[in-house]
Amino acid sequence: MVLLHGGLDNLSGKTGLALLRYRPGPIVAVVDPRHAGASLEAVTGIERAVPVVGSVAEALPLGPEVAVIGLAPSGGQLPGEARADVAAALRAGLSVASGLHSRIAADPELAALRHPQAWIWDLRQEPAALAVAAARAAALPCRRLLAVGSDMAVGKMSACLELLAEARRRGLEARFVGTGQAGILISGAGVPLDAVRVDYAAGAVEAAVLEAGRDLGPAALLLVEGQGSLAHPGSTATLPLLRGSQPTDLLLVHRAGQRHIKGLPALAIPPLGELITAVEALAALARPDGRRPRVRAVALNTAGLEPGAAQRACAEVELSTGLPCADPVRCGGGRLLDALT
Template sequence: MSGGAGPLRPEARVVLLLHGGLDNLSGKTGLALLRYRPGPIVAVVDPRHAGASLEAVTGIERAVPVLGSVAEALPLGPEVAVIGLAPSGGQLPADVRADVAAALRAGLSVASGLHSRLGADPELAALRRDPAWIWDLRQEPPALAVAAARAAALPCRRLLAVGSDMAVGKMSACLELLAEAGRRGLPARFVGTGQAGILISGAGVPLDAVRVDYAAGAVEAAVLEAGRDLGPAGQLLVEGQGSLAHPGSTATLPLLRGSQPTDLLLVHRAGQRHIKGLPALPLPPLPELIAAVEALAALGRPDGLRPRVRAIALNTAALEPDQALRESRKLGDATGLVCADPVRQGAGQLLDALAPGEGGACPG
């Protein structure tokens, strides 16, 4: 079973495989599901933290037991085992493989966003029992086409999250905006472009699995599908990937081309001065980065619009609450933009800044 729209139903009972990832970035996919998946998660499997309180380890307020194995989770009635890890290289770790095999033997389905294709693994495929499935979502979608700026014809607004670095919270910002729009009764949809976003929403495009010539076209197809019946009041929230400032990232340009955004949201980690893990590569001043993103977003468009960065979603997870508020105000004053942490301070200010008539896209 390939990527794209997948078989993971919103109401499916999930056991989340997070071996060794409950307290660090290797588990960011699973942590995102714990924070944002509305459907049931019956257990987390992480032998390192078995028996611990999920909230104590992660800060996520969700009543889910942390267990040592899939076998311990079976009495809770899971239907799908979801791999929540994003290890370096995207390969299946040996300890996770053992629990995937246990899940398949027990008749569970398995969803994976790893580069390792579980459905093509003869040993694991032989363990699958009908009607269970294996969903390897990180696969190039079929019938790809080269992008042709088709998304510009959609009547809805299209917000693309762009980051000053990788893993700064672009997906979280979009999902917080989606939730705030829902609370206000506003029409909004989310387009997932990475494994966590696709697992949470059930559809999207795994951008890092698509050949570069078709990457913008794959984004375009996902945006057209998600926005086809959204009217002018609708907001399409496109999950960003990578960063223009990161030397190893190529994702921002196809997202700009494919989504033809009307608006941009900059996502930044408070206090970060250089690319994470690469201290010799300083981040540009945010006004310079904003100008660069806006200039690129204005190219390759049939509508003559120059999308603007409308607000800054600030990741303040490493700060105390009073520090976070001061940093948000400081950055807002420096850029003249609304700046807030959508997780800690709420997404209301950011959504207000995206309202029609507040600036944003204008003729070039």
């Protein structure tokens, strides 16, 4: 079950919403007191038959085994309204998975409630045995696509997962490297980049990419989840992702109509053409293979737009950038994958 207290209809619940959209295994309930009894599809647009209930107690008869904290609040701390339900889940013998900065297992009160057969997975922890990056991923024969964003939370992970699904539908060998809490929860592996010290961040990405791509051939596609944005003053994630993954190709992800960094109206997002030029220039540096990776397409997040307006927005981006553009969540990953093959 997914704990989504107050996050079912906004970006604070993006981790849980991603699980609901992309996790292939069963999800028996969503816990959100603010939307208890509502239709999941009506609130979120996600076509999945999962009941929305008001508490863990209401979800227990549905047979959950793991409670996943689906919230991604600013600062990564467990919200007070969700704490009681985390405690209730542990008390009932459930395991708990969390991508928050505040660690459930390090909370004495919550940790004491864990049953012996259950576990607590605090995934936002720095991996062991880190090393400084040395461009080792450039030696992998597979193609490596890195998603880069015009801002945070614009849909980089979703674009990669839609491309993954489309590649597999076509019979192509493709894998996904999660670099954030939702991507790791969905795929079961990856590196929580924002939990890694900056000196080792590129090395941590490199290790994850090498592990995921070690037996892939030249025709295979390795999709690396992007984080943050070069245009955001609070983000340091894009550069270590570029260095660690040594991408062969890039995918720009942008939200339709967004003109400035979310919450910072004084900081305009550069014209997409300028952003593409900057990303490509950075991606060409510190490479032993001499490649100059290019942005092959634009994934446009058109959530909230009517179909006609979404179509027009994609056409405008195609005209301004000269690149194929599509909303992969709305239309699937076909057009974007065509641009890579």
